[in-house]
Amino acid sequence: MVRLARRDLRDAVLDSARQRRGATTEDLGLPGPVGRFYVNERLTKTNQDLFRKTRAAAGIHGWRFVWTKRGRILVRNKPGDQTRRIGSEHDIQEIIGQYTV
Template identity: 35%
Template sequence: MPKKTRSQEESQTLSHALTGKLNLLEAAIQEVREGQTDIVRSLSFLDEKFEELKVTTRRLEKDNEELKAKNKSLDNQVSDLHHKVHDLDQYHRRINLELAGIPESREESPLVLALKVAQCVAPSLKESDIDIAHRLGAPRAGADRRPRSIIVRFNSRRARNAVYDGRKKLKNVTTRDIGVHGSANKFYVNENLTSVTRELLGIVNVERKKAGFKFVWTVNGKIFVRKDEKEPAIIIHTKDDIKKLK
């Protein structure tokens, strides 16, 4: 075999070196390709999970909307029941009246006082027209010495309405005129309202004064206000209706 020249040896060495480099490069490229495959698989996995998450999110959103609708329906039912209970409560009070501002005494007879007030308005009324009369609640203690109201339950709407509708006749009548000793105090005939309506009436009374409305009154548990004698009456059902006074 002929002896290799130096040039041939260098060429062979360079060829071997290049082959090694190419092998390393090919291995690196293969590793990158395998890495890309893993990335593609990971991205595909993440994409599947993302789609599953979107489906789950849409289902949860749908469930949430259904729950909101059910909750709103339940709220409406509860509100409707509250109104029915309130209306029933007020209906049971339809033949009642309250007498406010009459001083208390140990010897008093609320029934006699109620009858005297009733006869100031409708002289034809008799004791038999009144079912029962008594002071409301427990005696007040401490600095609050205001007299408790007398609640009067009549035996008919006719008798009750005769007193309530004629209450303007009591404008110049005082507690002395119905046999109460002491100073001559004004007293008032009011409807027997539910706690809800009573609270609303208190708020309306404050706001109507601010708005310059002269009159406020109730009829069958409903609140009315009027700016003056010439203006029409406004009915107040809820706190939102107070905006009508602005």
């Protein structure tokens, strides 16, 4: 786990990691067995729960895209649709639809 001191550096690392999805330890020149690595944004406990519920509702209703960026939860139904921000359970119900978790 790595904690970065500056937001701009954190955002640059996350953006770079998103562009290189599927990278392996070999790509970084690290010794040992080759394996994929992942870079994830740390969310508050509240946002972790909200993200989990958003993903569950999106799966039920066929929404294809749920992701986080700079601590915000974002959704899009299909490519080309408007990106919507989820800030509460009420937003999930209003934007995506009813869910049960």
